[in-house]
Amino acid sequence: DVKVTQSSRYLVKRTGEKVFLECVQDMDHENMFWYRQDPGLGLRLIYFSYDVKMKEKGDIPEGYSVSREKKERFSLILESASTNQTSMYLCASSKGVRQGGNQPQHFGDGTRLSIL
């Protein structure tokens, strides 16, 4: 089974702090994704990566950055946390186009981040 592991289940930070959310997958997937999930808004894509050191903006990248130095690890960075970034953050991975594409994404269990 694919395992996507997010480093923290719950995190509380203060406004203005730099926040790192970490995600690791163990299935050699090329694609990795960061979403936020808010009531009534569903899953919204922040950033994704299709290869090491590559990244693409999703639908709501403002206020976030990402890092993919190794294939199995994808980090989400909140440069200067604000209260409107309080949310559930979900990481996912999937096979890439070179791995056959059109495969489901596998999700971690999420990090519930509160910015005070």
Add this chain to the structure above:
Amino acid sequence: GESVGLHLPTLSVQEGDNSIINCAYSNSASDYFIWYKQESGKGPQFIIDIRSNMDKRQGQRVTVLLNKTVKHLSLQIAATQPGDSAVYFCAENRGGSGGYQKVTFGTGTKLQVIP
């Protein structure tokens, strides 16, 4: 988590009955569709998928139907059990710029199973 279920349409089903959850997708170019289940406090979990060259696919107790004419997807759960209580949402995939798959998720339906 629990807040995922807020503001969502809710389907209440008696234990043992069949459930049908519907999803309208937006893009006629979408060629791959997935249903996910999200239990309270967990991430979305893959249930079943279907490609656009099919109109029906069956799994264990679940069936997905695809109607491309009206851009409609449905998930049927047979003999619904209390463990099926969760939020269910569909996802549509289509080719994005640069050859990457563009995935759009629906907002979800909350399934409540009445014992």
